[in-house]
Amino acid sequence: MTTNTFVAGTGWLYRFDPRAKLLLMVLMCVWFFLPVSLIELSTVVILVVLVGLYNAGWKLVVRTFLSILPMLIFMVIFSPFNVRTGSPLIQIKSFTLITEQGLEQALRLMSRFIGITYVCTLLFATTPMHEVMLALRWYRLPYRASLVVTLAFTYIPFISDSFSQISESHRLREADDETKKRFFTRLKDLLPTLTSALVVALRSIPNLAMSLELRGFGLENRRTSFHDLSSYPYTFTHFVVSCMIPLALWFGRSIF
Amino acid sequence: MEPLPSDLMSFPAKYKMATALSINNLSFTYTSWTQKQLEPLFTDLSLELKEGSKTLLLAPFNKGKTTLAKIICGVCPKYFPGALSGEIQVFGKDLSTLEPWDLLSQCTYVAQNPQEQFVSTSVEEEVAFPLESMGMEVQEMRSRVNAAIQTWGLHDLRSSSEQELSGGERKRVLLAIMQAIDAPIWLLDEAFDDLDQKWRDQLKAMIQNEKKTVLVLASRYLEEFNDLFDSVLLLDEKKVLQASVSNVLSQFAHLCGDDLPNPLHHERCNIAQEKTLVCADLYAERVRVSTNTAAKFNLEIKDFSLKSGELVTLVGPNGSGKSTFSRLLCGLDAPLEGAISVDGKALVSKQLSKKVGYLFQSPDLQIFLPTVYEELAWSLQRNSNLKRKEIEQQVTECASLFSLDLSDTPTTMSYPQRKALQAAVYYLLDRPFYVLDELDSALTYQAALSIIARLRHKGAGILLITHDRQFAQMVTTRSYTIQDGRLQAV
Numbered sequence: 001m002t003t004n005t006f007v008a009g010t011g012w013l014y015r016f017d018p019r020a021k022l023l024l025m026v027l028m029c030v031w032f033f034l035p036v037s038l039i040e041l042s043t044v045v046i047l048v049v050l051v052g053l054y055n056a057g058w059k060l061v062v063r064t065f066l067s068i069l070p071m072l073i074f075m076v077i078f079s080p081f082n083v084r085t086g087s088p089l090i091q092i093k094s095f096t097l098i099t100e101q102g103l104e105q106a107l108r109l110m111s112r113f114i115g116i117t118y119v120c121t122l123l124f125a126t127t128p129m130h131e132v133m134l135a136l137r138w139y140r141l142p143y144r145a146s147l148v149v150t151l152a153f154t155y156i157p158f159i160s161d162s163f164s165q166i167s168e169s170h171r172l173r174e175a176d177d178e179t180k181k182r183f184f185t186r187l188k189d190l191l192p193t194l195t196s197a198l199v200v201a202l203r204s205i206p207n208l209a210m211s212l213e214l215r216g217f218g219l220e221n222r223r224t225s226f227h228d229l230s231s232y233p234y235t236f237t238h239f240v241v242s243c244m245i246p247l248a249l250w251f252g253r254s255i256f
Numbered sequence: 257m258e259p260l261p262s263d264l265m266s267f268p269a270k271y272k273m274a275t276a277l278s279i280n281n282l283s284f285t286y287t288s289w290t291q292k293q294l295e296p297l298f299t300d301l302s303l304e305l306k307e308g309s310k311t312l313l314l315a316p317f318n319k320g321k322t323t324l325a326k327i328i329c330g331v332c333p334k335y336f337p338g339a340l341s342g343e344i345q346v347f348g349k350d351l352s353t354l355e356p357w358d359l360l361s362q363c364t365y366v367a368q369n370p371q372e373q374f375v376s377t378s379v380e381e382e383v384a385f386p387l388e389s390m391g392m393e394v395q396e397m398r399s400r401v402n403a404a405i406q407t408w409g410l411h412d413l414r415s416s417s418e419q420e421l422s423g424g425e426r427k428r429v430l431l432a433i434m435q436a437i438d439a440p441i442w443l444l445d446e447a448f449d450d451l452d453q454k455w456r457d458q459l460k461a462m463i464q465n466e467k468k469t470v471l472v473l474a475s476r477y478l479e480e481f482n483d484l485f486d487s488v489l490l491l492d493e494k495k496v497l498q499a500s501v502s503n504v505l506s507q508f509a510h511l512c513g514d515d516l517p518n519p520l521h522h523e524r525c526n527i528a529q530e531k532t533l534v535c536a537d538l539y540a541e542r543v544r545v546s547t548n549t550a551a552k553f554n555l556e557i558k559d560f561s562l563k564s565g566e567l568v569t570l571v572g573p574n575g576s577g578k579s580t581f582s583r584l585l586c587g588l589d590a591p592l593e594g595a596i597s598v599d600g601k602a603l604v605s606k607q608l609s610k611k612v613g614y615l616f617q618s619p620d621l622q623i624f625l626p627t628v629y630e631e632l633a634w635s636l637q638r639n640s641n642l643k644r645k646e647i648e649q650q651v652t653e654c655a656s657l658f659s660l661d662l663s664d665t666p667t668t669m670s671y672p673q674r675k676a677l678q679a680a681v682y683y684l685l686d687r688p689f690y691v692l693d694e695l696d697s698a699l700t701y702q703a704a705l706s707i708i709a710r711l712r713h714k715g716a717g718i719l720l721i722t723h724d725r726q727f728a729q730m731v732t733t734r735s736y737t738i739q740d741g742r743l744q745a746v
Contacts, residue, residue, distance in 0.1 A: 004377040207335075216388075224393065
C-alpha cells in the first residue's frame with residue numbers, strides 16, 4: 001500500500017545530510033518566488049534539472065517531466081489569456097489574443113512549477129523514506145505527524161501505480177480489430193480507469209490502518225529507531241552549503 | 257460432525273493445559289454498504305487453542321476464514337464494520353478490552369494477501385517497524401532483524417521496496433516479521449500460498465520446531481499439511497466443526513467439490529485453427545531501482561512453445577522470472593533481444609496483447625466497471641463488427657456459463673466470483689493463448705479447473721503458472737521450470 005520513491009544512486013546528493021537537504025528544499029522553493037527575471041529563473045530551473053540528471057539519472061528526470069506535462073500544457077494554453085495588458089503579440093483583427101506580459105507570466109509560472117517539482121522529487125528520490133522521517137523528527141516534528149507526512153508521500157505514488165496497472169489491464173482487453181484510439185475515446189476510457197484506481201485506494205485505507213495498528217502504531221511506550229543519521233558526519237558543513245546555494249544563486253544573478 | 261463444545265472452557269485450569277486463545281459463542285454479521293440485511297457469517301462459534309498446539313482450520317471460500325483471523329486480531333469490526341457478539345480471550349485477557357496494538361507481542365497475523373500488510377518502503381524497515389513500536393533496544397532489534405532476513409532469504413532485498421517484490425517474496429517478508437516479533441501465537445492465513453517448495457518446507461519446519469500456538473487457516477489441503485498439526489478442524493455452517501482427521505478431510509473435499517469429476521477430463525476442446533506461439537532467444541532485464549545491492553536480474557529464454565489446446569505449466573521459485581516472462585508473452589513489456597512469434601510471424605507488443613490474454617493473480621486490477629454486464633460487454637462494444645443484439649446474446653451466454661449474475665456489482669462479489677468474472681472477460685475476448693498467473697491461489701481445485709476448462713473450450717493454448725505441484729500434476733502433461741531467469745522444459 002506504499003510505493004517507494006527512492007531511486008538508488010551514488011551522486012553527491014545521496015551523500016548529503018537529509019536534514020540539510022530538507023532545509024535546502026524549502027529554501028529553493030522559496031527562491032523560485034523571489035523577484036528575479038525570467039532568464040534567471042529559467043537558468044536556475046535548468047541547473048536543478050541538471051543536478052537531477054547527474055544524481056538520479058535521465059529516466060527519473062524524463063518520468064517526472066512527463067508526470068507534470070498535462071499540467072504544463074494547461075498552463076501554456078490558458079494562463080496567457082488571463083493577462084490582457086501589455087504589448088500585443090498575437091491579434092485577430094482588433095482582438096488581442098496573447099500579450100507579451102501574458103506569455104511571460106505563463107513561462108514564469110511554468111518555470112516555478114517545474115523547479116519546485118524537481119526540487120521535491122530530488123529530495124524523495126535521493127533520500128530513503130526512513131531518513132526523511134528521521135530528519136523530520138530531528139526538526140522536532142512529532143512521530144505521528146512525521147509518519148503522516150511520509151505515508152502521504154508513499155501513498156500518492158501507490159495510487160499512481162494502481163492507475164498504471166489498471167491501464168495495462170485495459171490494454172490487454174482491447175478488441176481484436178481495435179486500431180489507434182481517438183482522443184475522445186481515450187478520454188472516455190480514462191473515467192473507468194480513474195474510478196478503479198480510486199476504488200483500489202479507498203479499499204486500501206482500512207487495510208493500511210489495520211496494518212499500522214497490528215504493527216504496534218498506537219502503543220504509548222517510547223518508540224526506538226532501527227536507523228539513525230550517524231552515517232552523515234558533516235551535518236554542519238552541509239547546513240552551511242544548504243544556505244550558501246540559494247544565496248549564491250541570488251547574488252550570482254549578475255552573471256546570467 | 258460436531259461443533260466444538262463451548263463448555264471446554266469451563267474445565268478447571270488445573271485439569272488442562274494453559275489456553276492461549278479461546279473463542280466462545282462468537283457471532284458475527286457484516287454490515288452491508290447498501291443497508292441490505294446480510295446473513296450472519298458465524299453463529300455461536302467456539303474454538304479453543306491450547307498453548308503450543310498446532311491447529312489447521314480448513315474452510316471453503318467465503319466461510320469467514322479471513323474474517324475470523326481479523327476478529328482474533330481485534331481489527332474486525334473496528335475497520336471492517338459488522339455486528340459482533342461472544343467472548344474472545346487471548347491468554348486469559350478479554351479481547352474487547354484490548355486494542356490491536358496491545359496484541360503485538362502476543363499474536364502475529366500473516367494475511368492471505370501480503371500487499372495489504374505493508375506499511376514501510378523497504379524490507380528492512382518493514383521487519384523493524386513492529387520492533388520499533390515495542391521500544392526494543394537497538395542491538396536486540398538489529399540482531400532480530402538480521403536473523404529474520406537471513407532465515408527468509410531476503411538479504412539481497414533488504415532495501416528493496418514492496419512493489420519490486422514478487423508475491424512469494426512479499427509473503428516471506430511477512431514471515432520474517434512474524435519471526436522477528438516472536439509472539440507466542442501465530443495466525444497464518446493461507447501462508448503456504450505464493451511460497452515455492454523450499455520456503456514451504458521451511459515454514460513447515462518452523463511450525464514443527466517452534467513452541468508456538470499456531471493456527472493455520474486454509475482453503476485447500478496441501479501435501480505439506482500431512483503430519484504437521486495436532487488437530488484439523490473445519491469451518492462450515494457458521495461454526496467450527498470437529499471430527500477425526502479423515503472425516504474432516506472428506507467433508508472438506510466434498511464442500512470444495514473435489515469429489516466431483518475433473519472438468520478437464522470430459523471437456524471437449526474445439527480447435528478451429530491450430531496456432532503455435534514460439535519464443536526464441538528472448539532476453540530481458542529487470543532492475544530494482546530502489547537498491548544498489550541486488551544483482552541485476554536477467555531473463556533468458558532459449559526456446560518456448562505453446563500450441564492451441566495445450567495446457568502447459570510453468571513452475572519456479574519465487575522471484576525466478578515467471579511474471580517477467582508472462583509480461584513479455586502478453587506484450588506488456590518488450591524483450592531487449594529475441595522475438596515472440598505466432599505461426600512463424602514475429603509480433604510486436606501491441607499485436608501480442610491481442611493474441612495472449614494474461615489473467616493477473618489479483619482479479620481486482622482487471623475488473624473496474626459498476627456491473628457484471630458492463631464488465632463483460634466492455635470489450636465487445638469496442639469491436640466494430642458486433643451489433644447490440646449480438647453483444648447482449650454473447651454476454652448473457654457467457655454469464656450463464658460462468659454462473660454470474662449480470663446485475664451484480666463486481667467490487668462486492670466474493671473472491672471466487674471475481675476470479676470467474678475475470679476469466680469470463682477473457683473468454684469473450686477469445687484470445688488464442690492465455691497465461692494464468694497462479695490461478696489456483698485462493699481458489700478450490702474444482703473452481704480453478706472449471707475456469708481452465710472453459711477457457712480451453714474454444715481451443716486456446718494455456719500456460720498455467722503455479723507453485724502447487726499437486727495441482728500441476730493434476731492438469732498437465734507438459735511442463736516448464738524456471739530458475740534464475742532460465743527456462744527449461746521438463
